[in-house]
Amino acid sequence: MYLPVWMETWWFALLCLGAFAAMWYLVYYNPGAQTYWERLPTRKQYLLKHPDCQRGEDIACCHCGSIVKLDLGLLQYWDWRRQMMCRNCKNLLWREQDQ
DSSP states (O other): OOOOHHHHSHHHHHHHHHHHHHHHIIIIIOHHHHHHHHHSOBHHHHHHHOGGGEETTEEOOTTTOOOOEEEEESSSTTOSEEEEEETTTOOEEEEEEOO
């Protein structure tokens, strides 16, 4: 029985779609990075653990005392999972989540 070309290749298209979905999940969401991000304290937890780091409106690094921080996305610049890093000593301080 003769089948049209599009019917013979539907399984290949489905396989490609599944591979694309798996790659998107692993690259964009990245469950390993999500777990790593969740281990960081929140801003509130960081301040409870290091109350001496509160300096007026600024929050200082508990390692070096610097108040200059980098606001980084977890995987990309525009990622909604944010992590604060000390610009001086490069230690991760706390995590935040964009709304």
